[in-house]
Amino acid sequence: MQAPRTLRSRLLPGLLPLLLVSVTATACGDDDKTTVSDSGKKLDKVTLTLNWYPYGEHAPFYYGEKQKIFEKHGIDLDIRAGQGSQKTVQATGAGQTDFGWADTPAVLAGVDQGVKVKSLGVYLQTTPASVQFFGAEDIAAPDDLKGKTVAGTAGDALTKTFPIFLQKNGMELSDVKVQNTDPAGKIAAVISGRTDALLGYASDQGPIMQNKAKKDVSYLRFSEHGLNFYSNGLIAGNKTLARGDLAKRMASAVSESWAAAEKNPKPAVAAMDGASEQLPPQNVLSEQFKTTLTLLHTDATRGKAPGANTEADWKQTIDVFAEAGMVKSPKPVADYWDATNGVKG
Numbered sequence: 001m002q003a004p005r006t007l008r009s010r011l012l013p014g015l016l017p018l019l020l021v022s023v024t025a026t027a028c029g030d031d032d033k034t035t036v037s038d039s040g041k042k043l044d045k046v047t048l049t050l051n052w053y054p055y056g057e058h059a060p061f062y063y064g065e066k067q068k069i070f071e072k073h074g075i076d077l078d079i080r081a082g083q084g085s086q087k088t089v090q091a092t093g094a095g096q097t098d099f100g101w102a103d104t105p106a107v108l109a110g111v112d113q114g115v116k117v118k119s120l121g122v123y124l125q126t127t128p129a130s131v132q133f134f135g136a137e138d139i140a141a142p143d144d145l146k147g148k149t150v151a152g153t154a155g156d157a158l159t160k161t162f163p164i165f166l167q168k169n170g171m172e173l174s175d176v177k178v179q180n181t182d183p184a185g186k187i188a189a190v191i192s193g194r195t196d197a198l199l200g201y202a203s204d205q206g207p208i209m210q211n212k213a214k215k216d217v218s219y220l221r222f223s224e225h226g227l228n229f230y231s232n233g234l235i236a237g238n239k240t241l242a243r244g245d246l247a248k249r250m251a252s253a254v255s256e257s258w259a260a261a262e263k264n265p266k267p268a269v270a271a272m273d274g275a276s277e278q279l280p281p282q283n284v285l286s287e288q289f290k291t292t293l294t295l296l297h298t299d300a301t302r303g304k305a306p307g308a309n310t311e312a313d314w315k316q317t318i319d320v321f322a323e324a325g326m327v328k329s330p331k332p333v334a335d336y337w338d339a340t341n342g343v344k345g
Contacts, residue, residue: 032045033045035076037071037076041071041074042074043071043074043075043076044074044075044076044243044246044249045076045078046070046075046076046077046078046098046099046246046250047078047080047097047098047099048061048077048078048079048080048097048098048099048100048101049080049081049082049088049091049092049097049099049100049101050079050080050081050082050088050100050101051082051084051085051088051100051101051102051103051232052081052082052083052084052204053081053082053276053278053279054079054081054272054275054276054278054279055204055279055280055284055285055288056203056207056269056272056280056284056285056286056287056288056289056290056291056292057124057203057204057232057288057289057292058079058101058272058275059261059265059268059269059271059272059285059289060254060257060258060260060261060262060268061077061079061101061254061257062079062268062271062272062275063257063260063261063264063267063268063271064077064253064254064256064257064258064260064261065077065079065257065271066271067257067260069253069256069257069260070253070257072253072256073249073250073252073253073256074249075246075249075250075253077253079275080097081276081278082100082101082102084106084183085102085103085105085106085107085232086106086109086110088100088101088102088106088235089102089106089107089109089110089115089117089235090110090115092117092235092236092237092240093110093115093116093117093237093238094237095237095238095239095240098236098240098246098250099120099234099235099236099240099250100117100234100235100236101232101233101234101235102232102233102235103157103231103232104119104122104229104230104231104232104233104317105157105160105161105229105321105326106157107119107233107235107336108317108318108321108326108327108336109321109326109327111331111335111336112326112327112328112329112331116237116238117235117236117237117238118235118236118237118241118335118336118337118338119233119234119235119309119336119337119338119342120233120234120235120236120247120250120251120254120307120338120341120342120343121233121234121251121254121255121307121308121309121337121342121343122230122231122232122233122307122309123232123233123234123254123258123296123306123307124203124230124231124232124233124292124295124296125230125231125295125296125297125298125301125309125313126223126228126231126294126295126296126297126298127221127222127223127227127228127229127230127231127295128201128202128203128204128221128231128291128292128295129157129158129161129165129199129200129201129202129221129222129223129227129229129231130199130200130201130202130206130219130220130221130222131145131150131197131198131199131219131220132190132197132198132199132200132202132205132206132209132217132218132219133190133196133197133198133217133218134190134213134215134216134217134218135215135216135217135218136215136216137196137197137218139196139197139218139220141169141220142165142166142169142170142171142220142225143169143170143171145166145171145175145176145197145220146171146175146176147175147176147177148176148177148196148197149176149177149178149179149194149195149196149197150162150176150177150178150179150195150196150197150198150199151178151179151181151185151186151189151190151194151195151197151198151199152178152179152180152181152186152198152199153180153181153182153183153186153199154180156183157321157324157326158199158200158201159178159199160321160324160325160326161222161227161229161320161321161324162178162199163324164227164320164323164324165222165225165226165227168225168226168227169225169226178199179194179195181195181198186198186199186200186205187200187205187208187209187212190209191209191212191213201231202219202221202291203288203289203291203292203295204288206219206291207280207284207287207288207291208280208284210287211280211281211283211284227320228298228316229316229317229320229321230309230313230314230317231295233307234250234251234254234307236250236338236341241338241341247338247341248340248341251307251341251342251343252343254307254343255305255306255307255308255343258296258306258307259305259306261289262293262296262306265286265289265290265293266286268289269282269285269286269289270282272285298310298313300312300313301313301345304345305343305344305345306343307342307343308342308343308344308345309337309339309342309343311333311337311339314333314336314337315333318330318331318333318336
């Protein structure tokens, strides 16, 4: 029997605070870290912060989510845009995100500065670092860069390793003029003719520049001219690493998602639909992911699962960035890479 209206009007003000307390208590309890799938499976709520706004390289995460690969591993994944690898490393180390997707040079520099973060596996094991320019330019080899102006961003991994790239090809930094440009302005600098080329990633800026200018873009890839090092991979902070087997399950889910996306690139890219207002056009996403798939292995990991690393490849990367000055106090590989929770070969 329903209470009379006058009685209900007196009861509701007293009941509302109690309901709010109940809701708040539930939201602040352990349940806020778990959820339940449609099939009734208990899942860990997990945040993954990318290195940047979503672009083609990130297709495997969205595909894995759509194919319920993360759910299979007990994970309810929340993918978030990043604002650069350095910030992602810092946020991961501070526990502001459960996992991060970041460039290995930023991880090395972060650990060097005391950030409590470790890699669970690098996926882009052949660096996409490259000098990028329109195909009409008279550049076919590193030596052709002499006298050219190249857009770079002061302090980033590309600009720091460019002198090593030049040195390995018999040149000096003085042979090339590097024009300091913010990351967002490098493409515009080349399109406008202010610079002849830019330092960027073949899996990112190149396809975007080609689409904007409607001109073919060519590359001098560092990896094809004597210099290779690890690029983007999965990272976790100490807080996440202490959450039982979560890191191991996440590493397995990410590796499986990348393997599935590699076999199904078209639906993988399609899974990104609506991921961000800044999402590049479909043709650019496809080209970015196509290039990304050429970067997944070194000679030592060919044939192994995506994200499976070797200590020797890690050591080579550490040595490169020690030489570049981004790592002041090189540490043992185990200080950067959590092989126990990472992907097995």
